[in-house]
Amino acid sequence: MGKVIAIFNQKGGVGKTTTNVNISACLAAKGKKTLVIDIDPQGNTTSGFGIDKTSLEYSMYDLIIGSANAKQCILETNRENLYIIPSSVQLAGAEIELTEMDEREKILKMAIMDIKQEYDYIFVDCPPSLGLLTINALTAVDSVLIPIQCEYYALEGVSQLMNTIELVRNNLNPDLMIQGVVLSMFDGRTNLSIQVVDEVKKYFRGKVYTTVIPRNVRLAEAPSYGLSIVEYDPKSKGAEAYMELTEEFLDLEEDVI
Ligand code: ADP
Ligand code: MG
Numbered sequence: 208m209g210k211v212i213a214i215f216n217q218k219g220g221v222g223k224t225t226t227n228v229n230i231s232a233c234l235a236a237k238g239k240k241t242l243v244i245d246i247d248p249q250g251n252t253t254s255g256f257g258i259d260k261t262s263l264e265y266s267m268y269d270l271i272i273g274s275a276n277a278k279q280c281i282l283e284t285n286r287e288n289l290y291i292i293p294s295s296v297q298l299a300g301a302e303i304e305l306t307e308m309d310e311r312e313k314i315l316k317m318a319i320m321d322i323k324q325e326y327d328y329i330f331v332d333c334p335p336s337l338g339l340l341t342i343n344a345l346t347a348v349d350s351v352l353i354p355i356q357c358e359y360y361a362l363e364g365v366s367q368l369m370n371t372i373e374l375v376r377n378n379l380n381p382d383l384m385i386q387g388v389v390l391s392m393f394d395g396r397t398n399l400s401i402q403v404v405d406e407v408k409k410y411f412r413g414k415v416y417t418t419v420i421p422r423n424v425r426l427a428e429a430p431s432y433g434l435s436i437v438e439y440d441p442k443s444k445g446a447e448a449y450m451e452l453t454e455e456f457l458d459l460e461e462d463v464i
Pocket of ligand 1: 423
């Protein structure tokens, strides 16, 4: 049975989409059949894989409102082992339509129930909010992967994030686990980055990956070519870091089993 993981942090610009695109590309390259679900109306994961958001037959919106099933919404990405349910700007409207639906928090969970077993991993890229789309993601997944940016206010919002996870555990998804915490945009030249790493490690005892993602301009450039970092510049520091993170992710998975 495939493992379903949400990339979650209600703050924007912390590296969710970058982590989603690159960890899933690395897993696919290692032979793991991977599905990426883009539940962010901004659709940055979708365009990050070079998919044109304006010419989709079906997208996440259709899945949410029930006008298509998961199988109809899945696209190939022209990469071996890597598939996507793309997002489009229409999805912004789904948040409003969802409020009228029965079992509105469980739409995504139900929609992916019968495709789960076809993948090794399914990653859900969350929007930067705590609205119904995010709640749908947290209800549908086995665990959350939390990217945290190495910046001054890194821990601001973390207690709200943890409260949300607790709320979802209590009401909708009692088995929701924390997969791990990824520190992103690390700048080894600043004391601040080093302090943030220490603080986050103290807060999330034992849950923080040893691999830290450095600030690397190649990571910021790759999406404009519709490529993951391992395709765009496999020798860059960013590519090395995401490959190492993927190794660590898989090693820890084996420990859990
Ligand atoms: P989120 O999905 O949490 O909003 P993104 O992954 O889109 O965050 O990252 C925000 C911006 O920072 C994007 O422009 C992205 O290309 C850039 N970025 C992300 N990670 C890095 C990094 N390690 N080094 C440099 N730029 C990065
Ligand atoms: Mg994003």
